C-alpha cells in the first residue's frame with residue numbers, strides 16, 4: 356500500500372478516471388439524470404401519502420383515496436423502472452470503462468521492455484490487469500453515481516421535509532443526525548484500514564497458492580508438504596482475522612444505526628403525536644409521512660460509509676493501474692528500416708552491456724558472423740552466452756558499442772522488421788496452453804501440407820502421430836504434458852516454419868536420451884542449413900559441425916576456432932570436452 360498516496364480524495368486522479376467515460380457520455384449523463392429523477396420521484400411518495408391521509412382518510416372519501424392510491428402505485432412503477440435503468444446503465448458504464456482500460460493496459464504491457472519484467476513480479480501485474488481493474492468498475496457501478504444519487508436524494512428529502520412539515524417536528528426528529536455523522540465517520544475510517552488489510556491478505560493468499568501449485572513437484576520431492584501446510588495455515592489465519600476485524604466493525608456500526616433510526620422515529624412520534632393530539636400544526640398525514648421519510652433517509656445514510664469506501668478502493672486501484680499505464684519503459688522503436696530480405700551478417704563492435712547498473716556482463720565484446728555461417732558459443736554457466744542472443748534481437752539494449760546486422764545498427768531497423776528476420780529457440784521452451792498447431796504457427800496462416808512437410812524434416816512427425824489429435828493435441832499449461840526433448844523439437848519446428856534469415860538457438864541444459872539427441876542433431880542441421888545461425892550449446896556433440904566455436908568466460912571470448920582446432924589447442928574447450936566425454940563414459 357505504500358506506493359499509493361494516502362489522500363482521501365485526489366481530484367486529478369478522479370478527473371483522469373472520468374476521462375475514460377468520454378466515449379460513453381450518454382450513459383454517464385443518463386445515469387446522473389436517472390439519479391436525479393429517482394431522488395425526485397422517491398420524495399413525492401411520502402408527500403402523497405400525507406396528502407391522501409389528510410384529505411381522504413381523515414375526511415373519508417373513497418373515490419379520492421382510490422385515485423391517489425392508483426397514482427402512488429403508478430409512481431412506484433415509474434420508480435422501479437428508473438431504478439432498473441439506473442442499475443443497468445451504471446454497471447454498463449463501469450464494465451465499458453474497464454474493458455477499455457484493460458485493453459490499454461495489456462497493449463502497454465505487451466510492449467514493455469523485458470528489463471521491466473525482470474523487476475516486477477508477474478503476480479503483481481496479474482493483480483493489476485485483473486482484480487484491480489475490476490475494482491475500478493465499482494467506482495461507477497456502486498461508487499460515484501450512487502453516492503451522488505444518495506446525497507442528492509437526502510438533500511431533496513430534507514428540503515421537502517422542512518418545506519411540507521412543521522420545522523420544529525423535522526428538527527426534533529433529525530436531532531440524532533450529528534451522532535449519525537460521527538458514527539459514520541468513525542466507521543468509515545475503521546473499515547478503510549481493515550478493507551486494505553483484507554485485500555493484502557487476499558493477495559498473500561493468492562501468491563502463496565499460485566506459487567505452490569506451480570512448484571508442486573519441488574514441494575513433494577523435498578517432502579515439504581507438512582511444512583508448507585503450516586505456512587499456509589498461518590496465512591489463511593491472518594486472512595480470516597482480517598475479515599473478522601472488518602465484520603466486527605460492521606456488527607457494531609449497523610446496530611448503532613438501527614438504534615439511532617429508532618430514536619429518530621421515537622422523537623417524531625413523541626413530538627408529532629402530542630402536536631397532532633392537541634390539534635397543533637402537525638397532522639396525522641404529516642406524522643405518517645415523516646416516519647416514512649426517516650426510514651428512507653436512514654437507508655442511504657447507513658450505506659454511505661460503505662459506498663465511500665468502495666469509491667476509495669476504486670480510486671486506489673485506479674492509481675495503481677494508471678501508474679502502470681504511465682510506464683514509459685517501452686523498447687525504443689525509432690528505426691525506420693524494414694528490410695524484406697537480409698543477408699544475415701552480424702557484428703558486435705566493442706559491446707558493453709549490463710542488466711543492472713554498473714554490473715557489466717559484457718565488457719567490450721567484439722565478434723563477427725558471416726552470412727550463412729554457423730557460430731557456436733560454449734562456456735561455463737553464467738558466462739554471458741544467453742545474454743549475447745538477448746541483445747541481437749533487442750530484448751535488451753546495450754549501453755556502449757554497436758551491434759550491426761548487414762552493416763546497419765540494429766536500432767536503425769524497426770523492431771518488427773528486425774525481429775521478423777530472426778527465429779529464436781530459447782533455453783526455456785515456452786508453450787502456450789493451446790494446440791500444437793497454434794504453438795508452432797503462433798497464429799500465422801501456414802498451410803497444413805507445409806506444416807506436415809516441415810514436421811517431417813525436423814523429425815516431429817513421429818511425435819505428432821503418437822499424440823491423440825496430432826496437430827490439434829492441446830499441450831497442458833507451459834507444455835507440462837510433453838517431455839523437455841519433445842518441447843525442444845516443437846520449438847525447433849516453430850523456428851523452422853517462420854523461415855528466418857537468422858537462427859538463434861539456445862540449447863536447454865537437460866540431458867536427453869540418445870534417440871532424441873540424434874533427432875535434435877538432425878533437426879539442428881536442417882535448421883541451420885543455408886542461414887546464419889548462432890547456437891549456444893551445452894552438449895558439445897551438438898556443435899561439432901559448427902563452422903566456428905567461441906568459448907566464453909566471464910563475458911569474454913577466451914578461445915575461438917572449429918572443433919578440431921580447439922581440441923588440438925588443448926585449452927578451455929578441450930577441458931570442457933574431456934569433462935563431458937568422461938561424464939558420458941562414466942554414465943555408460
Ligand SMILES: Nc1ncnc2c1ncn2[C@@H]1O[C@H](COP(=O)(O)OP(=O)(O)OP(=O)(O)O)[C@@H](O)[C@H]1O
Pocket residue numbers: 473710711716734735736737738739740741742743782
Ligand atoms: N535478466 C537478468 N537480470 C540481471 N542479471 C541477469 C539477467 N539475466 C542474466 N543475468 C546475469 O548475467 C550473467 C550472464 O547470464 P547468461 O544468462 O548470459 O549466462 P549463460 O552463459 O547463458 O549461462 P547458462 O549456461 O547457465 O545458460 C549471469 O551472471 C546472470 O546472473
Ligand SMILES: [Mg+2]
Pocket residue numbers: 740741742782861
Ligand atoms: Mg543461458
